[in-house]
Amino acid sequence: MNKTLVISLSVIGGIVLGAFILGAGFFLGQTAFNPGRIGAYGMMGNGSRGQGNYGMGYGMMGGNRFSEPAATAPITVEQAKQAVEGYLNRLNNPDLELSEVMVFDNNAYARITEISTGIGAMELLVDPQTLTVFPEYGPNMMWNQKYSHMGGRGMMGGGFGMMGNVFNNSTIMTVTSEDALKIAQQHLDQQFPGYQTSSEPDPFYGYYTIEILKDGEPAGMLSINGYSGDVFLHTWHGTFIEMWE
Numbered sequence: 001m002n003k004t005l006v007i008s009l010s011v012i013g014g015i016v017l018g019a020f021i022l023g024a025g026f027f028l029g030q031t032a033f034n035p036g037r038i039g040a041y042g043m044m045g046n047g048s049r050g051q052g053n054y055g056m057g058y059g060m061m062g063g064n065r066f067s068e069p070a071a072t073a074p075i076t077v078e079q080a081k082q083a084v085e086g087y088l089n090r091l092n093n094p095d096l097e098l099s100e101v102m103v104f105d106n107n108a109y110a111r112i113t114e115i116s117t118g119i120g121a122m123e124l125l126v127d128p129q130t131l132t133v134f135p136e137y138g139p140n141m142m143w144n145q146k147y148s149h150m151g152g153r154g155m156m157g158g159g160f161g162m163m164g165n166v167f168n169n170s171t172i173m174t175v176t177s178e179d180a181l182k183i184a185q186q187h188l189d190q191q192f193p194g195y196q197t198s199s200e201p202d203p204f205y206g207y208y209t210i211e212i213l214k215d216g217e218p219a220g221m222l223s224i225n226g227y228s229g230d231v232f233l234h235t236w237h238g239t240f241i242e243m244w245e
Contacts, residue, residue: 073128074103074104074105074128074241075103075107075108075126075128075131076103077101077103077108077242077243077244079108079126079131080101080103080108080110080126081098081101081244083108083126083131083132083133084098084101084110084112084124084126084133085098086133087124087133088112094115095114095115095116096112096113096114096115096121096122097112097113097115098110098111098112099111099112099113099245100202100243100244100245101243101244101245102218102237102240102242102243103240103241103242103243104237104238104239104240104241105238105239105241106128106236106237106238107125107126107127107128107236107237107238108125108126108128109123109124109125109126109136109221109237110123110124110125110126110133111123111202111209112124119203119204119205120202120203120204120205120209121146121147121204121205122135122136122140122144122147122148122204123135123136123139123140123204123209124136125236135148136234137236138223138232138234139204139206139207139209139223139225139232140204143204143206143207143223143225143226143232144204144205144206144207145205145206146205146206147205173203173206173207173208173226173227174226174227175208175224175225175226175227175228175229177200177201177203177208179224179229180201180208180210180224180226180229181197181199181201181210183224183229183231184197184201184210184222184224184231185197187222187231188212188222192212194214195212195213195214195219196212196213196214197210197211197212197213198210198211198212198213201224203226206225206226206227207223207224207225207226207232208223208224208226209221209222209223209234210222210223210224217240218240218243219240220233220234220237220240221233221234221237222234
């Protein structure tokens, strides 16, 4: 075989192999982090619009047969608070404060609000194994008009939404808090009889997040889009343990 051809093929083979290794490393790096262990049926298992379940698989609340078991010991409230406060300090935004922590066996959930408005700014998760704090996926990324790079004009400059969710520029949502509670309860009655919503939805920029109760105790969460009324179940938490407000 021509020596020049052999050298050329060797170079091309090296480039292809290097690209494969790089791609594999990126994939493993992404999957190894596995924040929150999303649920047995994957991220986009049951997408629908209107009053249906928008994405994120079939799992839902604590004790649900569809949820994956926790892979490590649960985090404590104090550990979660300390980790989130460190995260907020790095953001260096004095208008943001931690207002709620809910500990589940898969992760800890934190609600961050604006001090000046009282409106929810973002939702965070804390990994119980690494204590890593990161933005919650789902509505917090796709529907948050102010603090998400996917859903709004926020932290990384993004555009106006993802996957067709283009929002009104107004901070006044067309779906009221009463509407959101009604839509959420209708969805629970249809899909998960015996579960109820909490009495007060937490408003964010573009959506509401509502706690789900079973016999008066927290069992999970769902979010309602503030313009379309889409329902999005938070399927990644697992079994509720304790909370702080």
